[in-house]
Amino acid sequence: MNIIVSSIDFILNWGRSNSLWPFTFATSCCGIEMMQTSASNFDIARFGSEVFRASPRQADLLICAGTITHKMAPALLKLYKQMPEPKYVIAMGACACGGGMFADDSYSVVKGIDKIIPVDIYLPMCPPKPEALLDAIMKLQKNIRKESFLDRDKFVSAHCSRLKEREDILVIDNDIQVTYWGVNGND
Amino acid sequence: MNYLYFLYIQFLLNHNIPKIFGDITFPFIPFCIVAAMIIFVVLVLVLLERKVLALFTQRKGPNRVGPWGMFQTIADAIKLLCKQNIDILGSDKFLFNIAPIVVFVPVMMLWGIIPYSSEFVFMNFSVSVLLYISIAALPVIGIILSGYASNSKYSLIGAMRSGAQIISYELPIMFVLLSIVALSSSMNLKDIVYSQLGEGAILCWHVFPCIVGFIIIFICMLAELNRCPFDLPEAESELVAGYNTEYSGMRFALFFLAEYALMFIMAAFLATLFWGGYLPITGKYISEIFFSDNQFLPVFIYFEQFFWLMIKTFILVFLFMLVRATLPRLGTQSLMKLSWYLLLPLSMINFIVIIIFKYFIEGGVL
Amino acid sequence: MFLNKLKAIIEGHFTVFKHSFKKRITQEYPEVKQDLPENFRGVPDWYAEKCIACKICEKVCPANAVRIEKGVDNVKFGLNLSKCIICGNCAYNCPKNAIIMSKNYETAVASKSLLIIEKNSKDNNYE
Structure with missing residues (x-):
């Protein structure tokens, strides 16, 4: 039984890790570095992920490149939910990781996208070099090769244990409420 | 066979x-x-x-x-x-599931029509050209179904654009095919290939009398494939991903498969009509020199013919890719203008010129 | 007018086709790394033996990412990478050059707790 599971895991993880199709989602200056990564000098196509899909239904990897404001939070959450499993998230840049320079006294910025969606890889710096993004993708590939298809649900539930859904509210966290028109409460 | x-x-x-x-x-x-x-x-x-x-x-x-x-x-x-298959809320489940199949099956049928060599013709009809053009117009029905069933505005607009595009680009293709039929006086693809056989090898190909027609049909094939620069149905800057916005996993893969299979078979069709199909570029079969004593010489020749067709097809596919790498996307208006104002009149003139050429130089139309 | 457009389109195709014979400029990133410029700023590095705990870096940091704590016989240094914007103010204003911007930029980690770097002058493995 273990042999069957591990061999299925090997094939699935090999396929998934080698064809991470990113989703075109760039909200600010880190997006420029993401574009640079797919350009000639640091060719993201070498890892098989130059297929930037515009539709979330066909993407596997959400590279959240840039600041997420309270206005953008419901859109990010909706797009994440529209992606089919298996889906992975890279938080690119300090703003996406934990608010960056807006972390202390901004009234309009979500302090880290991990308050809204589960994150697989954090990539700080302001902004990271294109090589750093390639490094993050390689680390994500390493993580995918280690995981088992039986444990994927556990990862999501462990990261979204506090998430609930109501009709008017998309996410209720400890200190953040994402509604359809923005974010309620002081986070 | x-x-x-x-x-x-x-x-x-x-x-x-x-x-x-x-x-x-x-x-x-x-x-x-x-x-x-x-x-x-x-x-x-x-x-x-x-x-x-x-x-x-x-x-x-x-x-x-x-x-x-x-x-x-x-x-x-x-x-x-x-990958997970997502069922869309409010979509027409039956049409949504059947649309990729409706796109894929006609493309698969097209693969049987092309003569890969003088023996490998799986469906040999006397009106292959007519059959080809009628089957090649079928995938757009699947595309319109997918746009209608997805319950998404982007899908619907993309599907409508694809339908409009194929209707307006089908007509120039017809006129160019008519001129080819007039040149070879047959609608059978095998006979069309035979009519390009002659002393001059490459010079007997239909592409030389009908060079304008070749350029027109090349452009129209690009439009029918929904490829750059005519990929308006999938324009990601305006419509998220066009008609396959809501498709994920295997259903999306079927669309993908159909698109590339159609691209290959259209290149093979163009090579058959204009570049002499499975006839060798050199004028003489290479296997005739090496295996002249072998009792299986015909089999070797069949495989060599297949090899020549593949070479011509891949050169045409390379040209498709070169166009995709070079040109930016057209606007909706200029897309329609290009077809109705330029390509359609030009293909009509080309047809008349070919008929006159056939009448005076080769003697008699049919 | 029309002929000019046609000429431009054909020229464009030739230009693109010519590029396929040029040298590929892609760097094989993990094996071959680009030379960094002299004043490139990576993650700030802290050297405990030079630090005098004057807390200037804490005051000049625009994002409040640096934290210095003075104990009885030791100094603690904390850096929150999820706030740090790599501006280099702390290194520029340090009177003893105890903070130096390193050339390290490969900072991707799998867990958020690893984003906070904490060093203590008592530990020997702060390097």
């Missing part, structure tokens, strides 16, 4: 298998060949396109998965097979 049938029955009789078994199984062999070829050719084509686009932009392309990135598309296929 008479010679191959003869060889197959003889092979079975040598192993003491009755003839009736061969009669039943023989029709299934072409089907299996086509099905295997589609999968193989699409996997190669997708990788080739990514590599060639990388070549034009001085990149390296996929080179991490397997040797020279050869297993890249296999990894993509495994991932797409195992």
